[in-house]
Amino acid sequence: MNDSRTSLFCDLDLAARIERAESQFMAECTRAVGGRTGGNSFSIPLAGGVASFAEADSPYNKVAGLGFDGVPTAAELDEVERAYAACGAPVQVELSNLADPETLDVLTGRGYRLVSFENVLGRALAGGVEPAVPLGMEVRRTREEEFEDWLDVVVRATLHPDTQGVPWYEDFPRHILENAERDGAAAGVVHYSALRDGVILGGGGLRVADGIAQMAGAGTAPEHRRQGVQTALTTARLADAAAAGCDIAVVTTQPGSKSQENVQRQGFGVLYTRAVLAKQP
Known part of the structure; x- marks a missing residue:
């Protein structure tokens, strides 16, 4: 086989596809945790993405995939924030810089603060x-x-x-x-x-x-x-x-x-x- 190094351009469709796969993975991991522990795990669909809580301190406790299929409403975010609060956990959102900019406006308006960045690379x-x-x-x-x-x-x-x-x-x-x-x-x-x-x-x-x-x-x-x-x-x-x-x-x-x-x-x-x-x- 040839070693392909074709350069990729990431448009909104490709970013949405990658974020959708990430959201699905978070939801499946959370279901696996729920099956293992029988605890209070949840996976809530949210504006095309998912809000997941697996167990205390888990890396699967996050909101992924937002900003590619609408902007979350105040009522939807209220529900998600209550669910995390009931577990004593913060809400952590991983938001692509290619997501609908209004999503960021909504989150910062509700008191979310920037804590870090991560890069998504592709080949x-x-x-x-x-x-x-x-x-x-x-x-x-x-x-x-x-x-x-x-x-x-x-x-x-x-x-x-x-x-x-x-x-x-x-x-x-x-x-x-x-x-x-x-x-x-x-x-x-x-x-x-x-x-x-x-x-x-x-x-x-x-x-x-x-x-x-x-x-x-x-x-x-x-x-x-x-x-x-x-x-x-x-x-x-x-x-x-x-x-x-x-x-x-x-x-x-x-x-x-x-x-x-x-x-x-x-x-x-x-x-x-x-x-x-x-x-x-």
Whole structure:
């Protein structure tokens, strides 16, 4: 296969498609948490997006996909804010800079404040992708009996991030990160491992939806960084996504981060930025 590096232009239709896939993923993860805990999880449709609460401190507690199918009304936002308040959680909205500008006006008028940014990057997959795996390394789907080792590596990587670029706005405890990975799998994320001599060096996830390959996180054990692990994981997942018929791959990173640098080396370009806005209960 050829390694396609076609530059992408992100118009409103493409942004809406990506945000819709993200919203669906949040809703499916939240359902998975509800099935696991039997708790007070919820997923509320909101102006084309979704407001999700999975469990306390979960990364799936967010409002995603707003601004591409109407502007949320005061009554709709009242309902969402009451639901989060009942769980003792803030409302966190991830809003694309390509969303209807009126959405931002409505949110700031209700007291939401800007707390962070994140970049959404994409790469076309037309023509396929050739995996780039260093000699002596293997990348493949994680076997069931390897999952706990995979989970330990990925969570340790998340808890010890590279310090380059803008730091993440949120920190999550270990057990919540572990829960999030398990629930992501229930929502369709497939796990990949990079191994050398049978030892898992790093891992990543891939979810396919509507022709979009969502690169659902990746991490390398701190002791194995700078050895080409991320390049190997990225290209292997891209190759599988292209073979599955996806036309685009997307990934979310912190601005200026090592993760962004890594994926840009693999042909990803910034499509748009999300502003992260929050309102305390």
